[in-house]
Amino acid sequence: MQSPFAQKSLLYYTEPVLTLLARPSFIEPDHLRVKWLGESTDGEKLAEFAGRLCYMSQKNPASRATRDYLENIKKQGHGSVLEHANYSLLLEGVSRSLTHELVRHRAGFAYSQLSQRYVDESEANFVVPPAIVGDEILENEWRAQIDEAQRSYVRLVEHLMERYGWVADKVHRRKMAREAARGVLPNSTETKIVVTANARAWRTMLELRASEGAELEIRRCAVEMIKLLSKESPAFFSDFEIYQADDRREAARIVYHKV
Ligand SMILES: Cc1cc2nc3c(=O)[nH]c(=O)nc-3n(C[C@H](O)[C@H](O)[C@H](O)COP(=O)(O)OP(=O)(O)OC[C@H]3O[C@@H](n4cnc5c(N)ncnc54)[C@H](O)[C@@H]3O)c2cc1C
Incomplete structure (x- = not known):
């Protein structure tokens, strides 16, 4: 004892x-598919999706990986995109x-x-x-x-x-x-x-x-x-x-x- x-x-x-x-659990809509690049989590995809919707840039013209895209978001101070996750x-x-x-x-x-x-x-x-x-x-x-x-x-x-x-x-x-x-x-x-x-x-x-x-x-x-x-x-x-x-x-x- x-x-x-x-x-x-x-x-x-x-x-x-x-x-x-x-x-977060991200569900990608069929009609707005993003050209994803690089490794990412659902939360990160959700934030990128939200950010790209603003400019309808789902085709990813700058060929940015998700983590580079979000790095730029943080650098620019566009914090509202991060609020989705x-x-x-x-x-x-x-x-x-x-x-x-x-x-x-x-x-x-x-x-x-x-x-x-x-x-x-x-x-x-x-x-x-x-x-x-x-x-x-x-x-x-x-x-x-x-x-x-x-x-x-x-x-x-x-x-x-x-x-x-x-x-x-x-x-x-x-x-x-x-x-x-x-x-x-x-x-x-x-x-x-x-x-x-x-x-x-x-x-x-x-x-x-x-x-x-x-x-x-x-x-x-x-x-x-x-x-x-x-x-x-x-x-x-x-x-x-x-x-x-x-x-x-x-x-x-x-x-x-x-x-
Ligand atoms: C090191 C340290 C020491 C501290 N010591 C003390 C202490 O001695 N006594 C004490 O009472 N507290 C103390 N605090 C707590 C501090 O005063 C804040 O309450 C706490 O940091 C939360 O900050 P916030 O209100 O900015 O956060 P949040 O409530 O999360 O707000 C984030 C931001 O949203 C905006 N916002 C939120 N609510 C409103 C609103 N109602 N109106 C307008 N804008 C709003 C503001 O821009 C705010 O900065 C301390 C905090 C730290 C980090």
């Missing part, structure tokens, strides 16, 4: 877990403070996040702030507070369930208890969120949040998102350059900045 400490230690995330949930990611192992910052990005984004009013957080997971990871004294100090906060949450839920015992609807009573008790849960509480955005919106957010000025946890997550998305669609995301910053952590900068 595992010791309680070993079980507990499994609950501390030290990095985000990202899963690609959805990508949407990607959905599931983020786990991220803190409530990270998602609080993330959801500030509104244009082109959609979010669905775990509800602390409905979900029992008595066995919540937590995310160790990156600056604390690897320092035993800091980790112990942080964990002591986290553990106490979680115990307090459990006590509060129990007492609130008793206090509002007269509320007949048990689901409603639990919600009343959890929404009040969550007040003692820290920013480091782990959460899960589904994030959908179009390629243009992803680029804008990632440029801001992968930069050296961004908070460390969201910056680490943004760098991981860039790695995932640039594999998924090089034409949309490969102009991000990931580098080791002076603070010895990864950051990223973009070639085609859109103002």
